[in-house]
Amino acid sequence: MAVPGSKLTDFLGLVSSCSEDHSCDPCLTIGQHIKAHGFCVNCREYLCNDCFECHQRTQSSNDHELVDKNYTDERSFSRIRPSDCTDKCHLHKEEFIKFFCKHHEEFGCTDCLTMSHITCDLEYIPDKCAGIKESDECRQVMRELDRKQKEEDENIIQQANIQNSPVDSSDENATEEIIYSRKGIDDQLDKNQKQMELPCDERKSTEIKKIQTVNETCTSVASDVDGEEVLEEKNVSYGFGRSKDLQNTLSIVDDFWTHDAQNTDLPGKKKRSNRLTLIRKIKVKTKSNEYPFSFTGCAVLNRNKVLLTDYNNRKLIVVDTEREVRIEKKPLVSDPWDIAVLPQDQVAVTMPFEKEILVMSTAGKLTPVRKIKVKGECYGITYGEDHLYVACNPASVLSMDVQGNDQVNIFQKRERYENHKDLHYCVLSDDCSTIYLSSYTSHSVLRLTLTGELLSIFNHGDLKEPEGMVLLDDGSLMVCSYRKHAILRISGDLKHCQDVPTVDNPQSICYNHHRQEVYVGTFNSKRLLVFSLK
Template identity: 25%
Template structure:
């Protein structure tokens, strides 16, 4: 074993640089903590606002129906008018109980679940920030002791890497170990499967959006279809809301169906929940701490969980279907969108929609699938180039071609990473198989 004294002679430590790096990472962790605390407050505010809107609608419905009763009561007795008003009010209250109260309860459960997840992340931020602060103080006191410099450097690098992973700034490139193929077609499917979206639950189960068969399919950890749910139109994307609930982007251009459908996984069964309508096409969807980001093909919008449009973040109206799919960094400070049809770009945006970076690559020919891992690794599918590649979290450079046509990839349509199995799952267009690449 090499003595520490010899290591210090060959591996000098830049304490000043280490100190600056610690300060930078500490600033990032503190900023993340502040943003997460703001997200919790925003979630609670959203729920209260939606509840107030529901109550206001109830009052409006009651007033409107009472007015109708009075206006249509000419020549009727007082008893008939009273009875008609009672039935009208009861009908409205029953509808409120059966639909609106359930919707409010659903949103409340979502808020509680997301708040719990964010609170856990805030705790991690606090712990990491305290550890970083202690190391920063230690580095300031070490002076010229080479052995202590090396020990501090090794320990600091470890804690800094933990912080960078939490910040979604991992520079690690995936290394593919092996591939497996799994058939997701079921007997009642009318067409070959076209997997437009993939989502992995925290327990390792997988949901795939089969756009051609208009179905959401639940796969177990062995990637076998165990349940499915038919939606009103083609599901074009799917994202995780809580540990057991997803939101689906449902869209049909011809019949003008544009909606977000919520689905819960309960004991191996898919249960349909509430949904809300959109005034534009619905092609891509991703969720982050109570915010829903939806693409229309021409714009990127931000919605609340209750379906309230917050703002438009980015638009490109020069041709059809360019703002296609979207993804968000683990910290929520960066948004990614892919632009198809001649544009062939990955765009990185700030939270407010400001363009930060543009990436182009021959392997990104007609990009279709987009996903960001919990560590911040960006995965993109090149549909016509038959490639899945990994881009750095800054959105400026390629780290690796993870899979190509030589690996059996053919028109990849969607991609997702499973932390449970350390695997990249790829869905394809008009292909009954999904490909699973085990990575390190």
């Protein structure tokens, strides 16, 4: 039989821990650890010196039995009579509960017995609780608790061991990847060092020979002339200028560092890029292709990777431009058109016939992330300042965030736009203040503000059926002239133009500023063309 509010385990735990050093229980509730000075039998709490004295003065606790903490061991506890009742009666506030009525199943004090249970069969609680610690039931409960605790401890240890296995595996994999990456960096450093040292050494040897020849010539001339008169007659002068060969040798550094050299120029000034030079063709065709390639979109993923859209065969293709191999292909359910590179290793691919934009992850294998539905067949796409801009047909240019929210058409129906209804590609300016659009049927390039104001239109005899466009570091624009088999280079204000070497059926174009290379995708070609701008 138990007293209301009292638990057997509380009492046993109290007795078993009496011999240990304790902190003041009331102070622990506010986060303070103060060594106990005494113990309250009624409250079953250890008290520091201040709380001990306060306990004696407070009206609600001045009748509690307080003892010194040094006398709370198991033997002295028997003198305190742990079986004495300490809970107050809820009817008679000043009385302790001492009896239990089996007939009414109620606890009560002496007053309750006199007033309501005089004829009932009552049990005296202290007698019923005597020797409960030595009872078989108590021992069985304690043994069961020990067993449960051991089982829980074993389960926790087992779970911890299971969790350690993937952690160790991940750590080993990460270490291996770090070692592999470091080796690749070291190899690249060694390679570039040799590339720089070899031509420098050769040039140094050549220049030393030239200097020796000059010295020998000067010595020979000096021996043949007679004083200052001859020097005046000869009017000989020597000077030293920059060696173009040495400058070209040192430019190899630009192939390794990703730092943009234009940052060293004066504000607002950009280095003028050189003319295009075809340096190689990368084969990407496979035997499984049923139709001719149509590379309608291309984008630079990193220093050595380019992503292509194969419109005719409904595929995405990843090419390693350094090793000149195709490293991945991703089949799609419909025909992809253009690509925009997004932050956090993602790209946005337009799917015209599905009227949607497919956002994919490029971290590892190409993986779909989400789809964005749009109004109209979406073709060209570009990204800037957390927004996507999509050229659609019927003629519209949609602006939206990367989640596809807040879609707004900035290409409203106006008289000046009536002849420009077949929009294929778009690209943003560096400062994201203007957008360029290629109009396929009107053979022109348009320049608009992001609010839809038309700034200028470019037309040229060599611009027929314009397709892909790309912006270079100097702000100029390269545009694929599909029908004229050429690539035009146009100034950012669309006022000036120059031709670039002929390319058969160019469709898409992108620029790798790390390597200063331009990649061109064409129709019905099994190769990706690589041009140098150095």
